[in-house]
Amino acid sequence: MRVDGRDITVTGSLLQPLTRRTNDILRLAMATLFLATVITSSLITRYEWVALERSISKIVGVLTPTQSNLVYLAYGIAILALPFVILVSLILSRQWKLLGAYAAAGLIAILSLSITGNGIAAPQWHFDLTDRLDTQLSQFLDDPRWIAMLAAVLTVSGPWLSRRLRRWWWTLLLAFVPIHLVVSAVVPARTLLGLAVGWFVGALVVLVVGTPALEVPLDGAVRALAHRGFTVSSFTVLRPAGAGPLLLNAASPDPDATAVVELYGPNQRSGGAVRQLWSKLRLRANETAPLQTSMRRAVEHRALMAIAIGDLGLASTSTMSVAALERGWTLYAHNPKRGLPLDSSTDDAGVQKVWNALRMLHDHQISHGDLRSREITVEDGAVLFGGFGSAEYGATDTQLQSDIAQLLVTTSALYDAPSAVRAAIEAFGRETVLTASGRLTKAAVPGRVRDAVPDAKAVMARARDEVKHQTGADQIQAETITRFTRNQVIQLVLLVALVYVAYPFISTVPTFFSELGTANWWWALLGLTVSALTYVGAAAALWACADGLVSFRHLAIMQVANTFAATTTPAGVGGLALSTRFLQKAGLSTLRATAAVALQQTVQVIVHVLLLILFTTAAGARADLSHFVPSATVLYLIAGLALGLIGGFVSVPKLRHWLATAVRPRLKEVTDDLVDLAKEPKRLGLIVLGAAGTTLGAALALWASVEAFGGTTSFVTVTVVTMIGGTLASAAPTPGGVGAVEAALIGGLAAFGLPAAIAVPAVLLYRVLTCWLPVFVGWPVMRWLTQNDMI
Known part of the structure; x- marks a missing residue:
């Protein structure tokens, strides 16, 4: 140079990595969002869009036909000449290496809107200008491929040209919308699609090629x-x-x-x-x-x-x-950094010198904000600081406390926790260190500081324990750092999910309440009682799986909260997580808690399948079960997908390794638990009874709901319908199986001859008793469990 x-x-x-070009990435993200918005709005509101444009055009379209023709002709010439003007500008500015990107962006934009099922399509004019200037030139304003090409080459070339030219050319290109309105014509949706596609293609090419920056x-x-x-x-x-x-x-x-x-x-x-x-x-x-x-x-x-x-x-x-x-x-x-990093010169600088240096900073109301060992050096026994990217003059008490917490982590890892805490107390005093130690949490200590320390979680735990020991504090209240705690975020998500899944039910509430006037409330009360007893059965099964190491009463209460978590998350994932968390808080290790929940679910599935076979056989072949049997096409598709998955897992080495290292040990663990369980008849019997009670209790609740509206279906047929509905609930993607369960239960009851006038309100009553009432009760129960540190 x-x-x-x-x-x-x-x-x-000097080349910057592709993944670090933030400006180019943000441009591409905005172009992608605009493209998705145009496609979505075009599909959803296309006719309303056209009607709105026609109404606006009647207001602003003040030009006479002759004037409109002249405006349209002038703008068509400008749009036709624009790409050649851009090309000449690039040549005059000697941007030779940009010509390839210019051509690539234009061709990709044109081809992306020309590919059809029959190959590359030629231009097809579809804009109605029967009362306007009927020339081939005017139709360039209509072809989305031309607009896409212009937007793509302008996006690619813009950063290399002057800001003034870039603004004028973008204004000229985007003027096609108001000009169409002024001449009383409607902008085709495909034209806006061309603009979005062109911007997206141009942004993608810019990300690959780069900008002058x-x-x-x-x-x-x-x-x-x-x-x-x-x-x-x-x-x-x-x-x-x-x-x-x-x-x-x-x-x-x-x-x-x-x-x-x-x-x-x-x-x-x-x-x-x-x-x-x-x-x-x-x-x-x-x-x-x-x-x-x-x-x-x-x-x-x-x-x-x-x-x-x-x-x-x-x-x-x-x-x-x-x-x-x-x-x-x-x-x-x-100037180059003076001294050696602290992690390689701990012998020259004692821990007390490090804390005294930080105290001097704080005495002048300066916070450092990035107290990693690499930002602290030692020269001739003197401690020096570097970095300063997060430093603040006139720092707040919060920023000063954050400094103390960061240095506790760093010095505890480099020296030891007792020495670090002792030096901190000597430099800042007992109360200051005790207050700052409330920030020894993952949320409070910056990620860059935690990443610089091996096993930062254990280091922070040792530092907190040592602060309690040396200050005599009973406990350290963790400082709330984030705007929302993790539990608050989870609860907010669950509430939003609850509103989402409850909406289809709310829409049927008026019809449902009109049918309740004819219901027998004693049967409904029986269904509610049976529904409540199912929680006792589920608690008994999980209590036995956990070897009776947890409180049965609290476990039964947790089952109510479990209903809320399972209903507001797809496939009941939240319920499984809540059960595992409860067992962990009750004193079980993570491995033992997970094994207990997995064992309960395994036995539940086995019992469910056995009961389904038993009751289906008892129901006989008289009923029409076509509602439950998918079409032959669906069955073939499922079988082909299953065979494809099996072939993929067998032929791909990584998938085989995953099966051998991840799935097989867990499967063996569950199998061993089942074998051990078979050697304990009492415990096995309790788990099976609890699982069967959960399934049969739900069936009894549906049977009581049917009887409440005067139905005469037998308990055996209702049990078959309930178990099939439960299977669909676990497979449905909607939280709690909402929609799929109701449709399956109503169709199943109709298959056994129950009239729709009885089946529909009976199923809705059943869902109220077994799903919605427990959900709304489960919300405050889950908050109570959280407040008492049980989950």
Whole structure:
């Protein structure tokens, strides 16, 4: 590289990784969202869209037919000439390497809208202009492929051209919508689709090819350093631009003079802003530094903090230069870091020196915010700090407490927890350390600090225990850091899911209530009682699977909350997770709790299948069971899919390895549990009775609901219908099987000859007794279990 008559040697690659081009990724994401919006709105509101445009066109279409023809002709010429004007501009600006991207974007955009089932389709004009200028030129405004090509090449070429030209050309392209309205014509939906496809294709090509912002202005960096009296002779790339800045080592003719140059590109600016915004949304406002709206301000802040901390004699670097460069880049140059990292010089710097250095920072109301061992160095026994990207002058108490928690983690890992806590108390005092230790949690300690420490969870636990021991505190109340706790998020999701799954039921409430006037409430009361007893059976089965190591009463109460969790999550996944969590909180290990729940579910499935076979045989062949049997096509499809899955697992080595290492041990574990269970008849009998009671109790509740509306179906047939409905509930993708269960139960009862006038309200009453009432009761029960630390 030659700058101002001098040759500067550059060693290393300056290319930024594809996955770190934040601007290009955001552009592609917005283009994808726009394309999805256009497709969705076109499919859903196409006719309303056309009607709206016609009504608007009648209002703004004030031109006469002659004037409309002239406007349409002029705009058609401009649209036809636009791609050639862009091409000439690229040639005049000598952007030779961009010509390939220009051509690729245009061809891909045209081909993507030309491919049909019969191959590549030729242009087909479909815009009705019978009362307008009928020329081939005017039809360019209608062809979505031409609009897509224009949008694609403009997206690709725009970053390489002047901002003024880019704005004018985009305005010209997007003007096709108002111009159509002014000339009293309707914009075809396909034309907007062409615009969306073109932008998407262009954004994708830009991501691959790159923009001028990726070209590093090293010549500007050389001049900025020369202005500060540092003459650059060579650059060595220490780290390409990625998650952090482009890091370079700058050498000069003076062998004793070197500098570290950090170059922040536009992608760092947008990526950093996105990360800061996410932190603001996820954490409270006083947990994070103020949002920097520009990269230059962020770099300036870091340089000024280095100067401020350097005045205290605690900075490992000193600022040399900060400058704004071309194409949105910002330079930050400083002297090489002094001293050795703390993790390799713990003998030279005792833990007390580290804490005393932090105390000096805090005495001047400065927080560091990034107290990893790599940002702390030792020179001649003195502790120095580096980084300063998260440092704050005039820091809040929250930020100061966060510093103490971070340094507790770092020093506990480097030295030991007793020494670290003792030094912290000596430097800051008992109460301050005790308050700050409430932030020794995963949410409070930044991820970069936790990642720098081996087994950070265990380190934080040891530090908390040592703080309690040395301060004499009974417990440390964890500080609430996030705006929403994990339990609150889970409960919010469950409530939203509950509203979603309850909507189909709510829509049938008026009809259902009109039928309730004819119901026999004694039968309904019997169904409710039986439904309540099923929770006792489920609790008994799980209690026996857990070897009676948990409270049966609390286990029965948990089953009510389990209904809420299982109903608001697909396939009852939430119920299984809640049962496992309850057993863990009750004192069982994670492995034992998981095994107990798996054993209960296995026995439940076996009992369910055996009862289904038994009662189906008892029901006889007189009933019409075609409602439950899928069509031959569906059966063939299922069989083919099953055979394909088996063949895939047998032929693919990774899948075979997964079966051998993940599935087979768990299957063997469940099989061993069943064998051991068979050796304990009493325990096995209790589990089987509990599982059978759950299934038969649900069937008895449905039979009572049928009897409540005057039905005469036998208990055997109702049991068959209930078990098939339960099977569909576990397979249906909707939470709680809503929709699938009701349809299966109503169809099953009709197959056994029950009139729809009785089957429909009976099934709805059954679902109220066994699903919706327990769900609404389960919500406060689950909150009670949470408050008492049982889940």
